Structure formats: C-alpha cells, structure tokens
C-alpha cells in the first residue's frame with residue numbers, strides 16, 4: 001500500500017513513512033493510492049466480533065508490510081485496553097430510529113482517544129524497531145492535545161509539545177494537558193485562537209531545517225493513521241444496526257473534517273452509508289461551503305462547543321482532492337487561493353461534494369436547547385458537540401433509515417455549558433475524579449514561530 005499527497009508533488013510513501021511524517025513536504029495530506037474494498041461478506045462477518053478484531057480487519061489492508069499480523073494485533077490490543085467500556089464504542093438508542101455512538105469512553109473522554117491511543121502504540125512499535133527518536137508537535141482546540149499527551153506520556157522515543165489557545169479550552173481539557181508529570185510532556189499556551197496554533201504548527205513543518213533538526217512528527221488530524229483509526233467505528237456501529245443488509249446514515253459534529261472524512265472512506269470501502277451529514281456550530285464555514293460553494297474564512301467566534309471552533313478545516317483538503325478527480329495541481333491552487341483569502345469550488349467539484357455530504361448548522365441557543373430537550377425527554381446528558389450533532393441529525397433524519405449521531409465527548413468534559421443548559425452537573429467518571437487537585441505545568445508562548453522553535457530546540461537539546 002502506497003500513500004500519495006493531495007497536492008501531487010511530495011514523494012510517494014509507505015504507511016510507516018506517511019504515519020511518522022504527518023504533513024507531506026509539498027504542504028499536502030497523505031491518502032492511500034487506492035482504497036481497499038470490503039465485500040458484503042467481509043462486512044457481514046464483522047457481526048459479533050470484538051471491537052479489536054473488527055479494527056484489525058478494517059485497517060489491515062492499509063498498513064501494508066509495516067507490521068506483521070501478530071504485531072498489529074498487539075498494537076490494537078494495547079491501544080484500547082485503557083477504555084472504560086468493553087464495547088469501546090457502544091451504540092445507544094436515543095429515540096426511535098436515532099442512535100448515539102458513544103465515542104467518549106477513552107482515557108480523555110473524547111473520540112480523539114480512538115486515533116491517538118492507536119497512534120501512540122504504532123509510533124512506539126515503529127520507532128523502537130528503527131532506533132529513532134521523534135518530537136511530536138500538535139495544535140489543539142482542546143481534545144486532540146489531551147489525547148496526544150495521554151497517548152505519548154512516558155514513552156522513551158518521543159517528546160510531545162502541544163500548543164493550545166490560551167484561555168480558550170475548558171478547564172478539564174487544560175488540566176488533562178497540564179497535569180501529567182512526565183518530563184517528555186510539554187503543554188504550551190499560545191496567545192491567539194486555534195487557527196493560530198494550527199498555522200504555527202504548519203509553519204514548523206514547512207521549515208525543513210527545523211523539521212529535520214528536531215525530528216518533527218505530526219499527530220494532528222491530518223495524520224493519515226488517525227483518519228484510519230476512525231474508520232473502524234463506522235463499520236462496527238453500522239453492522240450492529242443491520243449493515244451490510246441495510247443502509248444507515250451518520251451525523252458527525254465537525255471541525256477539522258477528520259471524523260466525517262473517516263466515514264467517507266468507510267463508504268468508499270464498501271460500507272452502505274446513505275447520508276453523511278456534516279454538523280457545524282456557529283463557525284459554519286463547512287456548511288456555507290457545501291451550501292454556496294465558496295470557502296472563505298471570516299474569523300472564529302468562540303462557542304460552547306470549542307473543539308469545533310475552526311475556520312480552516314485541514315482535512316477538507318482530502319475531500320477536495322476526491323471532488324476534483326484526484327487532481328493534485330487543482331488542490332494546490334485552491335490552497336494558494338486560500339492563503340490569499342478563500343476560494344470558489346468549481347461546479348463539478350461542488351456537485352461531487354454534495355453527493356457525498358449533507359450539512360447543517362446549530363447555533364448557541366439551539367445547542368443549549370438540545371441539551372435541555374434531550375435530557376428532559378430521555379435522561380441522556382449530551383456534551384455540547386454531540387448536541388450540535390443531534391440537532392442537525394433531527395433535521396436530516398428520514399423514516400426507514402437509522403441515523404447514528406456520533407457523541408464525540410463525555411458531558412463532564414464541558415460541565416459549565418451542560419449545567420447551564422440542563423441544570424444538572426455532569427460528574428467526572430471515578431477514574432478521573434482527582435483531576436482538579438493535581439498540580440499544573442504550562443509554558444506561555446507568543447504567536448511567534450521563531451520563539452516557539454527556539455523553545456522546542458532548547459527543551460529537546462538541539
């Protein structure tokens with residue numbers, strides 16, 4: 001299995017190389033050259049197997065000869081051993097025809113643990129074998145950073161630096177990043193928004209001298225291995241509702257487009273998905289783009305679903321690559337236009353995108369109202385991101401096709417918003433109940449590439 005860049009200029013890589021590199025050297029994102037197919041029989045055979053076994057069967061064709069079957073089984077087993085639910089991604093009925101896929105039973109209570117725990121184990125196995133050491137640098141709107149730190153803390157071959165926008169993550173998210181005591185963990189609070197943090201990370205990857213000097217590796221949602229890990233639960237949940245013999249739809253609370261893009265890959269592998277619905281909060285650039293064909297960032301407005309407060313949605317580039325018939329030159333040009341303010345999607349590409357995705361938006365009042373309504377009607381407490389999904393799913397649902405909404409975080413990760421909406425304080429699970437007592441360690445940094453690079457070099461002895 002070989003991996004190509006969405007911008008068509010970077011070298012073709014193996015799974016291992018693409019995983020360790022993250023962002024391609026032409027600024028693009030890696031994708032498999034061809035998408036492996038699962039037959040109806042392959043999909044039907046997933047019924048009743050463990051999450052780990054399903055993960056093995058769905059991901060195996062993508063990893064080529066990077067790991068033996070035995071190694072890969074071990075990696076998956078270690079990745080999901082720390083989850084607080086045996087099903088890993090349990091499906092819960094919310095209302096008639098509407099299901100919640102609970103993706104928040106991992107160590108940091110958000111779906112990003114599915115990808116990050118796997119990546120931690122994949123990196124460890126590959127780096128140990130190669131005698132390599134890397135420096136992981138990531139930007140986070142809250143959940144990626146804590147998931148990365150949780151996945152890499154204490155590993156020998158890895159330093160992990162996470163940039164988060166100062167004052168714009170929830171207290172639980174911040175504490176999950178600042179309380180680990182391991183010396184290879186570095187939480188950096190940057191002055192600015194998530195998009196600033198993400199832009200500085202991209203700049204570091206494009207500074208090849210720095211990138212090579214410190215052995216930079218990326219685990220943001222641009223990393224192909226993360227998308228791949230997320231493909232699995234589309235299969236397990238659809239199969240538990242009758243796939244491949246019946247179609248299901250998904251609604252996905254979306255920011256960086258990684259989670260929903262994994263659903264798109266699942267469909268292209270053969271999973272009979274009817275509708276894939278992008279749900280955005282008031283930062284609705286993706287909804288506007290899919291509606292009007294124009295992608296033009298106009299500033300982030302902080303919301304109560306902060307992990308979706310995004311205007312530059314990195315993984316959307318992967319969807320554009322397919323919408324433009326895998327034309328890397330066309331994607332590179334769009335991304336140049338984006339630097340200058342925005343771009344218009346061609347008519348043909350817009351039709352392709354609309355064929356693949358529906359979209360909807362949920363504002364702040366609607367988010368709170370949904371938390372309140374669902375709690376009153378079902379007793380279920382939704383986190384604000386999941387509430388955005390449920391609201392949009394309710395608008396898109398059609399009788400006869402089950403709708404699965406991805407519940408992306410545990411309500412206790414966003415206690416203020418949940419309590420304000422429902423009047424109920426969501427408690428942390430027992431295993432994390434001392435989080436508010438642990439001491440914090442964090443370094444403030446300016447939104448300045450040179451200063452951040454210097455700090456990273458000092459901390460890693462380069």
Ligand SMILES: *Cc1c(COP(=O)(O)O)cnc(C)c1O
Pocket residue numbers: 110111112143144221253254255256257258259260307308385386408409
């Ligand atoms: C990251 C995140 C999202 C958005 O996922 P993307 O893959 O970036 O689209 C939604 N909800 C929560 C809780 C998240 O942490």
